[in-house]
Amino acid sequence: xxxxxxxxxxxxxxxxxxxxxxxxxxxxxxxxxxxxxxxxxxxxxxxxxxxxxxxxxxxxxxxxxxxxxxxxxxxxxxxxxxxxxxxxxxxxxxxxxxxxxxxxxxxxxxxxxxxxxxxxxxxxxxxxxxxxxxxxxxxxxxxxxxxxxxxxxxxxxxxxxxxxxxxxxxxxxxxxxxxxxxxxxxxxxxxxxxxxxxxxxxxxxxxxxxxxxxxxxxxxxxxxxxxxxxxxxxxxxxxxxxxxxxxxxxxxxxxxxxxxxxxxxxxxxxxxxxxxxxxxxxxxxxxxxxxxxxxxxxxxxxxxxxxxxxxxxxxxxxxxxx
Amino acid sequence: xxxxxxxxxxxxxxxxxxxxxxxxxxxxxxxxxxxxxxxxxxxxxxxxxxxxxxxxxxxxxxxxxxxxxxxxxxxxxxxxxxxxxxxxxxxxxxxxxxxxxxxxxxxxxxxxxxxxxxxxxxxxxxxxxxxxxxxxxxxxxxxxxxxxxxxxxxxxxxxxxxxxxxxxxxxxxxxxxxxxxxxxxxxxxxxxxxxxxxxxxxxxxxxxxxxxxxxxxxxxxxxxxxxxxxxxxxxxxxxxxxxxxxxxxxxxxxxxxxxxxxxxxxxxxxxxxxxxxxxxxxxxxxxxxxxxxxxxxxx
Numbered sequence: 001x002x003x004x005x006x007x008x009x010x011x012x013x014x015x016x017x018x019x020x021x022x023x024x025x026x027x028x029x030x031x032x033x034x035x036x037x038x039x040x041x042x043x044x045x046x047x048x049x050x051x052x053x054x055x056x057x058x059x060x061x062x063x064x065x066x067x068x069x070x071x072x073x074x075x076x077x078x079x080x081x082x083x084x085x086x087x088x089x090x091x092x093x094x095x096x097x098x099x100x101x102x103x104x105x106x107x108x109x110x111x112x113x114x115x116x117x118x119x120x121x122x123x124x125x126x127x128x129x130x131x132x133x134x135x136x137x138x139x140x141x142x143x144x145x146x147x148x149x150x151x152x153x154x155x156x157x158x159x160x161x162x163x164x165x166x167x168x169x170x171x172x173x174x175x176x177x178x179x180x181x182x183x184x185x186x187x188x189x190x191x192x193x194x195x196x197x198x199x200x201x202x203x204x205x206x207x208x209x210x211x212x213x214x215x216x217x218x219x220x221x222x223x224x225x226x227x228x229x230x231x232x233x234x235x236x237x238x239x240x241x242x243x244x245x246x247x248x249x250x251x252x253x254x255x256x257x258x259x260x261x262x263x264x265x266x267x268x269x270x271x272x273x274x275x276x277x278x279x280x281x282x283x284x285x286x287x288x289x290x291x292x293x294x295x296x297x298x299x300x301x302x303x304x305x306x307x308x309x310x311x312x313x314x315x316x317x318x319x320x321x322x
Numbered sequence: 323x324x325x326x327x328x329x330x331x332x333x334x335x336x337x338x339x340x341x342x343x344x345x346x347x348x349x350x351x352x353x354x355x356x357x358x359x360x361x362x363x364x365x366x367x368x369x370x371x372x373x374x375x376x377x378x379x380x381x382x383x384x385x386x387x388x389x390x391x392x393x394x395x396x397x398x399x400x401x402x403x404x405x406x407x408x409x410x411x412x413x414x415x416x417x418x419x420x421x422x423x424x425x426x427x428x429x430x431x432x433x434x435x436x437x438x439x440x441x442x443x444x445x446x447x448x449x450x451x452x453x454x455x456x457x458x459x460x461x462x463x464x465x466x467x468x469x470x471x472x473x474x475x476x477x478x479x480x481x482x483x484x485x486x487x488x489x490x491x492x493x494x495x496x497x498x499x500x501x502x503x504x505x506x507x508x509x510x511x512x513x514x515x516x517x518x519x520x521x522x523x524x525x526x527x528x529x530x531x532x533x534x535x536x537x538x539x540x541x542x543x544x545x546x547x548x549x550x551x552x553x554x555x556x557x558x559x560x561x562x563x564x565x566x567x568x569x570x571x572x573x574x575x576x577x578x579x580x581x582x583x584x585x586x587x588x589x590x591x592x593x594x595x596x597x598x599x600x601x602x603x604x605x606x607x608x609x610x611x612x613x614x615x616x617x618x619x620x621x
Contacts, residue, residue, distance in 0.1 A: 026436070043422060049461065118458065143538070143557055145564065153363075256542075297456055
């Protein structure tokens with residue numbers, strides 16, 4: 001008995017001692033940084049409510065959420081909604097469309113800013129380089145709504161693009177009503193809007209390359225093409241890989257905004273992606289839990305993708321996010 | 323031997339000069355492709371509607387000159403109220419964004435604060451995990467913000483990428499600056515606003531642009547959270563006019579006139595909604611590099 005009591009008191013003393021030091025540390029920190037405790041309060045409240053709130057709210061994917069009962073009171077249903085999604089008539093369609101749009105983007109939109117940055121970097125005139133940058137950044141500041149309305153205007157039957165195509169013998173059509181044109185329109189407008197802005201990071205990486213390398217190469221008689229191959233491209237590679245990892249991580253996150261503004265019943269078969277499906281199921285048809293489950297599935301796959309690409313990249317060439 | 327080396331050098335330099343010319347011309351074409359649709363809209367908005375209808379392909383110069391479509395835009399009550407709402411959101415939203423981003427960045431950049439690491443970790447986690455759109459929507463509804471214009475301001479009060487950009491800027495400020503102020507008896511609030519803020523003002527400028535543009539251009543949150551049309555921001559009104567093709571409220575008249583003027587009104591609406599942003603960004607252009615680099619690498 002005594003032994004046990006002794007043991008207990010020892011066990012109790014451990015945390016107590018720790019607690020005391022922790023408390024004294026806290027006290028000391030509090031008197032020193034009183035202002036910080038006040039400043040951090042609104043920040044913490046914001047993150048807890050609007051970032052961690054939804055994160056825990058994702059439990060509704062395993063429940064039958066009813067607004068009256070709230071996140072925590074609603075009934076547990078296990079994996080019902082996930083099973084429903086995997087057997088959903090539209091499951092294959094939304095996954096396929098998401099991957100097709102992402103891969104097309106990766107193939108065409110990803111290299112564009114790298115090439116643009118390399119070309120701008122080769123310009124000798126500072127003024128011209130600044131002009132090219134200002135102009136190519138411009139579309140980034142155009143809103144999605146305006147961009148999509150421009151696309152609609154330009155691709156409609158009477159629009160400028162059809163008029164040009166008609167001049168060389170094509171039949172004018174409302175392009176956005178044709179499923180086969182959806183992905184090309186989406187990708188081309190992406191390139192138009194984002195190439196300039198996305199080139200900034202590569203331009204920054206290019207200015208960070210040690211200038212002495214170029215001087216040394218010139219002394220060795222390397223021409224500009226050789227400098228590009230042996231200095232510029234290797235210097236750019238880590239940034240390219242990081243951007244690629246991020247891009248692959250976003251493979252399942254084709255944003256909903258642009259597609260919601262551009263698609264219609266005629267193009268759903270090519271344009272409906274996971275995010276627009278989540279929107280439709282959740283916010284239009286009020287299947288909260290079902291669409292939360294689809295969203296969660298999406299985040300899990302995305303995270304797995306970033307993690308795996310990051311691991312592969314780390315193992316093969318020592319460039320990684322973490 | 324030497325001859326061959328020099329002749330190689332000459333060949334190289336002519337090739338290089340040729341490449342330079344091709345490069346300049348190619349980038350000129352790139353700029354043309356970017357500006358063509360923009361100029362098409364700008365010119366069409368000033369042009370005579372009948373001429374615009376008759377024009378084939380892109381409009382490369384103003385066809386006639388009239389401000390009629392701008393007059394219809396200015397008279398449209400929806401656009402006027404949309405503009406007012408958007409300005410409210412941009413002003414108050416951006417002010418809150420910058421205020422909270424500043425204090426959050428200040429707190430997590432204090433090395434002698436015992437919670438700064440823990441708070442930094444809590445913040446970084448939100449970059450990798452989020453609940454998705456449905457739990458976000460339900461959270462905003464649970465705190466009773468839906469239906470209010472504050473639903474467009476408070477839930478997006480801090481952008482974590484922007485916060486990290488700001489933190490990096492503050493970490494770059496020498497510690498001696500705040501140390502000496504502390505010795506003089508300045509509190510954290512004073513150190514932040516009278517010492518830190520002036521030193522990171524280029525970062526503040528660029529983040530102000532990012533936040534303001536994102537408020538100016540956002541429409542989706544307004545669509546899901548607002549029910550009262552009087553609160554609609556400009557982009558949501560634009561969506562009705564431009565995407566859903568609703569120009570009926572804007573034109574008085576009949577038949578073909580409506581269709582024709584309707585088109586130029588669309589162009590004028592786009593110009594009015596886009597010009598403010600396009601006028602600002604070139605002035606902050608030189609700071610973009612800093613922000614994007616940090617955001618992408620740390621993100």
